[in-house]
Amino acid sequence: MTKKLKKRIRRVLIGAVCYFAAVLWDKLLLASSIIIPVPAVIAELFLRNAVPNLHDMIRFAAFLTAYIVIGGDVVKNAVKNIGHGQVFDENFLMMIATVGAFFVGDYPEAVAVMLFYQVGECFQSYAVNKSRKSIAALMDIRPDYANVLRDGEEKEVDPDEVAIGETIVLKPGERIPLDGTILTGNSALDTMALTGESMPRDVSAGDEVISGCINLSGVLEVKVSREFGQSTVAKILDLVENASSKKAESENFITKFAKYYTPIVVFCALALAIVPPLILSGGWSTWIYRALTFLVISCPCALVISIPLSFFGGLGGSSKAGILIKGSNYLEALADAQIVVMDKTGTLTKGSFAVVKILAEEGVNEKELLELSAYAESYSTHPISQSLVKAYQDAGNEVIKERLGTVEEIAGHGVKAVVDGVTVLAGNEKLMKKEGISIGTKWKEDALTGTLVHVAKDGGYLGAVVIADEMKPDAQAAVAGMKAMGIKQIVMLTGDRKEVAEHVAEKLGITTVYAELLPGDKVDRVEELFGQKSEKGKLIFVGDGINDAPVLARADIGIAMGGLGSDAAIEAADVVIMTDEPSKIAKAMKISVKTLRIVKENIVFAIGVKVLVLLLAALGMANMWAAVFADVGVAVIAILNAMRALQTDQL
């Protein structure tokens, strides 16, 4: 709680006591039939008989004291603001309303309304502060210090002061201050704050670490690779902090609405105070009271505060889920998505090759097939060769160099190698043909979806290993999720072969595929698709940020599968999915829909209650209490509702 708020609460409490004392005094005297033997009361009664107006004067003084204690600052601010040329602010409106009530003779009501208003304001301040803090806590990834190793000594310095190439020491429980590479040590990292992923990530020497994560178990020595200003954490903080300054349409609408709303209500109040009494000739105090009620309702605060707060909550909630959205406007636009265009490699697939199938001929051991292919290809740096070695190693084996004899690479064909003294051929169809080995037809179907490495040993065909770009485990769920969100058209773009693209699309349930595209073609295809959506609908492009920056920029919303530390993606896109999971696209849409629903609820609720109370007040059916509720009560409820936007776990 801020000091200012504490002070305010204290004053309101003292004022409340004064008010209740005054009311009690008033009641005791009015109920003259119940004479309580309190000397003061008797004295007062006696005095009342002696000086008829004294009671009224005391009563007035008592309520005035309470009023000044409670609402003194409101009146002071109002007067000050008029001096600044600021007429229609809430202080002024409250002052006119309550001073007016005093003149009409409703002392208790004037004080009570001010009291209620102040209590509401305090609560509103408290709620805003609290929500601000809970959102800020989500984004609290800024490291406070770095333990840098200088001249063999550890020194605690500001992360800003550490240069590239210096070594920092990370102890368990500390936040990683800078990006770098591990020199020594093993540990698990908590990447929750950056990716929303709750499983710790195991790291060891040679691995890269990203600032903002928390080192959980071991001591690590890390060589710094980027200055703090360029580090992942600094970039993310900058992005998140600036996100709420890109305002959504509904935010701008509310600001504009507020600008006209207050003057209109104030002039209605003025008309209400003057016109009916003139027509009906009389009843001035009744109509003035009703007009004063109008003034209390005329403050637009509930709206103005709850709308941006809802968006802020939505932005906070999505970053908690590992989705960084660069502005309220994008959060708003996500709900209107109609066409989603997705890049295949790196978005729906992992973008790395892996062994997906082993087609062994009859009587051939699958393990042997993989083993021989891995040995034969173990010297190559080609991604396909490496995927063979990796699959072999993942099965718990090791490549022992001594077993490998001469290796001959035949460009465009494959490898001829001697393993355990036996000649092994590993390569494509052409290689087998060249060597006169018959390979049958078993592999034909798989050739459509991936790359084949045929293997022969000592002149005899063993079979083939199928290597393909693996689909991400949640790719299917991602497409299904988007369909469930009402996306009419999901399109896949890829530079890959048509057969491969269609195979992936079919598996995922995507009907429109454009394959064998050059990077420039992607923009043209997206341009074409723009013509197919309605005016209000939005086109989303999802890519991994490599080679597709122009398309990311051209789409209404560019979503990048960021991954940790991919600068190009973070910069080019409007939304960055830190976890690399395509299923987060649907989640982002859900957060958007939920946030917008809350925004709508707040707009309808706040305007609805205000208009209702205005009508009732004009008809004389609502008193000032109802009006204060329509002002601060509604604001508080709207704020509490806005805070729901922060809850995104269940979506």
Added chain:
Amino acid sequence: MRKTYILEDLDCANCAAKIEEAVGKLDGVSKSTVTLLTQKLVIEVEEDKASSIVKEIKAIVKKFEPDVEVIEK
């Protein structure tokens, strides 16, 4: 160039909008955004006006929200 100020104790949304508008109309300021939730004012200002603009901003903030403190970041 871009400058950021912290508006400490800013808690009225309507005033935030008014401050944003008034600062945006200052000479040399091309863009002004007040974010209530981060209590920040971010402006795009011409290089040569950057140092003198604080005074004007402080005056505007004082006018709308006398209790708010402007802190340069």
